Amino acid sequence: MNKKRSIAIGEEILKRGLDFQWSANSRCDVDLETMKILKKAGARLLCVGVESGDQKILDNMKKNITIERIKRFFNDAKEAGILIHACFLLGNPGETKETLEKTLKFAKELNPDTAQIFPIMVYPGTEAFIWAEKKGYIQTNKFNEWLTKEGMHNCIVNKHNLTSEELVKFCDRARKEFYLRPNYIFSKGIQAFKDPFEMKRLIKGAYKLSRHIFQ
Numbered sequence: 577m578n579k580k581r582s583i584a585i586g587e588e589i590l591k592r593g594l595d596f597q598w599s600a601n602s603r604c605d606v607d608l609e610t611m612k613i614l615k616k617a618g619a620r621l622l623c624v625g626v627e628s629g630d631q632k633i634l635d636n637m638k639k640n641i642t643i644e645r646i647k648r649f650f651n652d653a654k655e656a657g658i659l660i661h662a663c664f665l666l667g668n669p670g671e672t673k674e675t676l677e678k679t680l681k682f683a684k685e686l687n688p689d690t691a692q693i694f695p696i697m698v699y700p701g702t703e704a705f706i707w708a709e710k711k712g713y714i715q716t717n718k719f720n721e722w723l724t725k726e727g728m729h730n731c732i733v734n735k736h737n738l739t740s741e742e743l744v745k746f747c748d749r750a751r752k753e754f755y756l757r758p759n760y761i762f763s764k765g766i767q768a769f770k771d772p773f774e775m776k777r778l779i780k781g782a783y784k785l786s787r788h789i790f791q
Contacts, residue, residue: 577603582610586617599623599661604641604649611656621659621689624649628668628675629682636669638703643682650686662688664750667696667733667743669707676738680750684757690781693750695731695743697722708733715740752789 599621606622628634631643653660664679683691698705698714708714715732716722724730731740754760764782768775 579607579610582606583613586610586613586619589617594618604646606649606652608652608656611652611658615656615658619658621661622653623661623663625663625665626683626686627663627665628671629679629685630670630675633668633670633675633679647686650688659689660686661690661692662686664691664693665696666693666747667731667735667738668704671735671738673738673742673746676746676750680753683750683754687760691751691754693747693754694729695740695747696733697729697731698733711735751785755785755789 595618597618597620600619600623602622602624604624604626611619625639626646627637627639629643634641634643650660662683664683666676666679680693683693696704698708705714713733713735715734722730722732731744733743734740764778768778
């Protein structure tokens with residue numbers, strides 16, 4: 577959000593000789609210069625909200641970013657050596673079955689270190705909630721039904737052309753397709769071989785992820 581401040585923090589970490597790894601939330605428009613400095617200062621991973629692979633959906637969300645800028649961000653992150661955890665939020669205004677597939681294809685193309693793919697959650701007080709309520713998409717106003725019995729996120733946005741069940745089913749399939757790609761699995765093996773720290777993280781993450789993917 578503030579390039580000058582981000583660089584100043586990175587430079588101060590280096591000046592003090594602090595040696596530690598850290599992660600942060602970010603937008604998909606940090607430039608290469610900033611990322612290189614943050615990498616030197618210990619940045620390991622940035623968590624970013626890509627949300628969609630369709631420009632119209634991004635515009636409807638008021639993301640103020642383009643598909644091309646997102647692509648450049650991912651290329652710059654790879655050059656800087658910073659890992660990316662990409663978040664994709666499905667079911668936004670204008671979403672269709674076709675744009676869902678477009679987003680899944682985009683996620684594979686970007687190939688982030690990890691990805692989270694979830695249906696939209698419209699929190700009261702947000703523009704998304706006002707949009708869903710006005711359109712009559714909210715299935716229930718009982719907040720205890722906004723969670724599953726296990727306490728997990730429960731999709732309650734039911735659009736005319738895309739039901740909550742279809743959204744959940746697509747997200748389940750998308751996660752499987754993303755994580756079970758042979759090239760992706762091979763790249764994680766190489767990553768684990770090169771870095772013992774990442775090996776521990778990958779083994780732990782793979783175990784937890786497999787419990788959900790293969791349910």
